[in-house]
Amino acid sequence: MTEFAASTSPVEDVVLFELGPIPVTRIIVVTWGVMLGLILFAAFIRVRLRKKNPGRPQQVTEAMLNWLGDEIRGIIGRDPGPFIPLVASLFIFILASNYVSFILPFLSPFFGELKPPTADIKTTAALAIVVFLAVPFYGIAMTGTLNYLKTYIRPVWIMAPFNIISDLSRTLALAVRLFGNILSGYILFGVIVTLVSPIVLPLLSQALMFLALITGTIQAYIFAVLTIVYIGGAVKVVAKHETEDKTQ
Amino acid sequence: MTTEMLAIVVAGGTIAIGSIGPALGEARTAAAALEAMARQPDLAGTITRTLFVSLAMIESTAIYCLLVSMLLLFKVGPLFEKVAAAAP
Numbered sequence A: 001m002t003e004f005a006a007s008t009s010p011v012e013d014v015v016l017f018e019l020g021p022i023p024v025t026r027i028i029v030v031t032w033g034v035m036l037g038l039i040l041f042a043a044f045i046r047v048r049l050r051k052k053n054p055g056r057p058q059q060v061t062e063a064m065l066n067w068l069g070d071e072i073r074g075i076i077g078r079d080p081g082p083f084i085p086l087v088a089s090l091f092i093f094i095l096a097s098n099y100v101s102f103i104l105p106f107l108s109p110f111f112g113e114l115k116p117p118t119a120d121i122k123t124t125a126a127l128a129i130v131v132f133l134a135v136p137f138y139g140i141a142m143t144g145t146l147n148y149l150k151t152y153i154r155p156v157w158i159m160a161p162f163n164i165i166s167d168l169s170r171t172l173a174l175a176v177r178l179f180g181n182i183l184s185g186y187i188l189f190g191v192i193v194t195l196v197s198p199i200v201l202p203l204l205s206q207a208l209m210f211l212a213l214i215t216g217t218i219q220a221y222i223f224a225v226l227t228i229v230y231i232g233g234a235v236k237v238v239a240k241h242e243t244e245d246k247t248q
Numbered sequence B: 001m002t003t004e005m006l007a008i009v010v011a012g013g014t015i016a017i018g019s020i021g022p023a024l025g026e027a028r029t030a031a032a033a034l035e036a037m038a039r040q041p042d043l044a045g046t047i048t049r050t051l052f053v054s055l056a057m058i059e060s061t062a063i064y065c066l067l068v069s070m071l072l073l074f075k076v077g078p079l080f081e082k083v084a085a086a087a088p
Helices: A026-047 A056-076 A084-103 A105-111 A121-143 A145-153 A157-195 A201-247 B003-018 B020-039 B041-086
Strands: A015-019 A022-025
Touching: A022 A026, A026 A056, A026 A084, A026 A121, A056 A084, A056 A201, A056 B041, A084 A121, A084 A157, A084 A201, A121 A145, A121 A157, A121 A201, A145 A157, A145 A201, A157 A201, A157 B041, A201 B041, B003 B020, B003 B041, B020 B041
Parallel strands: none
Antiparallel strands: A015 A022
16 A cells, blocks of 8 residues: 555556456456456345345345436436436446445455556546447437437527537546546545555544545446436437427 | 646646636535525425536536646656657
């Protein structure tokens, strides 16, 4: 932990080994570890799924999914069924990625400091691109191609370039927001660990860890809610248009 | 003053100035949301959700500043240094 040098770039990462032409960095290993852990957890839940006397993991998962479904219903105003898989996957993956350096401290001797995968711009950019592609996917699947394209000329046709720019810029903002928040917590942690004397360190690091946990939770929630809002913009507005057309 | 030192100074200035606006804006947002929640406790859930989303939107300006200062510190500064070293 004391090897956190301020001069090393937090944007680049340690290359662990090379797999053919692809350099495998620490982030990739941690990301695949998180994915493996989540898949194993899901398989565990699926095997033990039962109606009577559900175990605690099943109850926690069901509560989380119900809560996300209520959020989706509150924002979009539709049946949350089609949106749950994407939104819940994003939420749970980001949450697990943000927590990974806190819930798995015993792995640190093998990998050095366990950097959260979301503290890398490539991971968050990939997640934001998923959202960017999901918006037209849901828009076209639920309202038809023509109705989806009509959202771009709303409210008047002259707004079309601005709507396209806003689509691109909000994707960038989505990626950079998550990356910046998680990375700043991580850097803060590293800086204070390097600066502060070891006597007060345990107390302070606990407090900082708590702060980072809150940030991680809120950022995962914000990412999920913004995903819902963007998809809702493609789905809900057109539905309102349709009702207006019917009344005319 | 070398270019790397200049980059460090500018990076510090970027994040210092760039975080003033979002801080004021977030404070106003939180105060307004609290007031709204005190007036209408029934709508607390909706208000909280909107509050978080708008806080994230406001915050992104500060995050851009953080990104710019990090680029200056870890990408642009060393790049200038390399260029200066390569120049005769």
